Amino acid sequence: xxxxxxxxxxxxxxxxxxxxxxxxxxxxxxxxxxxxxxxxxxxxxxxxxxxxxxxxxxxxxxxxxxxxxxxxxxxxxxxxxxxxxxxxxxxxxxxxxxxxxxxxxxxxxxxxxxxxxxxxxxxxxxxxxxxxxxxxxxxxxxxxxxxxxxxxxxxxxxxxxxxxxxxxxxxxxxxxxxxxxxxxxxxxxxxxxxxxxxxxxxxxxxxxxxxxxxxxxxxxxxxxxxxxxxxxxxx
Numbered sequence: 001x002x003x004x005x006x007x008x009x010x011x012x013x014x015x016x017x018x019x020x021x022x023x024x025x026x027x028x029x030x031x032x033x034x035x036x037x038x039x040x041x042x043x044x045x046x047x048x049x050x051x052x053x054x055x056x057x058x059x060x061x062x063x064x065x066x067x068x069x070x071x072x073x074x075x076x077x078x079x080x081x082x083x084x085x086x087x088x089x090x091x092x093x094x095x096x097x098x099x100x101x102x103x104x105x106x107x108x109x110x111x112x113x114x115x116x117x118x119x120x121x122x123x124x125x126x127x128x129x130x131x132x133x134x135x136x137x138x139x140x141x142x143x144x145x146x147x148x149x150x151x152x153x154x155x156x157x158x159x160x161x162x163x164x165x166x167x168x169x170x171x172x173x174x175x176x177x178x179x180x181x182x183x184x185x186x187x188x189x190x191x192x193x194x195x196x197x198x199x200x201x202x203x204x205x206x207x208x209x210x211x212x213x214x215x216x217x218x219x220x221x222x223x224x225x226x227x228x229x230x231x232x233x234x235x
Contacts, residue, residue, distance in 0.1 A: 010100070015040040021095035050074050 019039045023031055053074035058066040075082040118131040147153060 011044075012040065013100070014097075015044050017097050019043060021097055025091075025093050025095055046078075049078065053077050 016036050019036055020031070023036075023039075050071070051074075054066040054070045057070040057073045058064070061070070063070075072082045116134075118134070120126065120128065120130070147156075
């Protein structure tokens with residue numbers, strides 16, 4: 001069987017699918033599109049006629065909504081057997097038509113606009129394209145501009161000097177607790193800064209490790225005396 005035309009209404013496509021399923025149940029392998037369309041129109045007209053006849057019997061009974069009895073009379077009027085519907089619905093070779101997925105129209109994507117577009121200056125004609133979004137050509141610096149005000153710089157310099165004096169006085173009080181040091185004395189006593197300098201020595205630093213100390217000499221003499229008592233000789 002030929003494929004369905006996507007341009008047709010959904011109802012006609014459903015009817016053609018139902019007719020094609022009944023044809024397959026009857027043993028048909030293929031069919032022309034025109035034949036399927038004609039059978040679909042016949043089936044649609046038959047269903048409409050059942051609905052119209054049921055509505056007529058409903059109005060005759062002075063009711064607005066048809067009931068099962070009205071549909072039963074409509075089937076009898078059209079020459080169909082109402083009691084065979086249940087048997088026909090439960091037939092074993094019944095073909096199930098898959099549910100058709102709802103197709104949504106392809107909507108164009110919405111462009112996210114940030115801020116308002118900049119307008120053209122008077123010397124630019126209006127037929128030119130508009131400016132893009134502001135975030136595409138404006139640059140926002142991520143760093144702070146250094147201060148150049150004299151009062152702010154002077155205040156920062158005074159704060160740095162105060163912190164330096166306090167830290168230096170704390171360091172000197174820990175290195176040499178015997179020297180009374182205050183922040184005020186650091187401004188006038190230049191000799192206090194010499195406490196932080198290393199002590200000058202005439203000998204190199206590695207000489208102390210090579211030259212034996214007095215404790216080492218006394219220990220060596222005691223070891224020699226003990227060896228002489230025991231009769232040991234040094235080679």
